[in-house]
Amino acid sequence: MKSKTNIKLPLTEVEKANLRKHKIKIAKVLDFAADELEVLLNVTPERAKEIYALAEFQTVPSVGIKFAEDLVFLGYYSLNELKQKDGAKLTDEFEQKKGYWIDPCVEDQFRLIVNFANTNDTSKTWWDFTEERKKFRAENGYPKNRPQKAWFEALGYKLKDNKDSH
Incomplete structure (x- = not known):
């Protein structure tokens, strides 16, 4: 997956701390599968899937966090869907x-x-x-x-x- 450096994610303080603990930058979240994010961030499978989706949608030119959240609101979690x-x-x-x-x-x-x-x-x-x-x-x-x-x-x-x- 192509890295985009300006990805924004609505992470909790604990999720941010877990990223730092594992030396993972937000721009590199897509280097991991959702099930790996679940373990690394110590989150539910649903939350890991949401975080991955929000990051993936923002790889599309001119798509930011708000529209990525709109897609998740509709129940979409991948570009493939x-x-x-x-x-x-x-x-x-x-x-x-x-x-x-x-x-x-x-x-x-x-x-x-x-x-x-x-x-x-x-x-x-x-x-x-x-x-x-x-x-x-x-x-x-x-x-x-x-x-x-x-x-x-x-x-x-x-x-x-x-x-x-x-």
């Missing part, structure tokens, strides 16, 4: 599970992660999928059962008026 998925359907599933509609750029990230899982193409970033998403949504729209509340309302954000966004 995202092969043959559909970015638009993942978006719809995510919105249903969250209970609010999300920023359209997040759909671009879902499209990116599926593309990467299938191709390992490191030349693309999420914004390379913006036009594809816009075209798809113009032709197909969103599901009838799409949540009515927007992410910024649900999360209490105040947005400035930007007529040209998305």
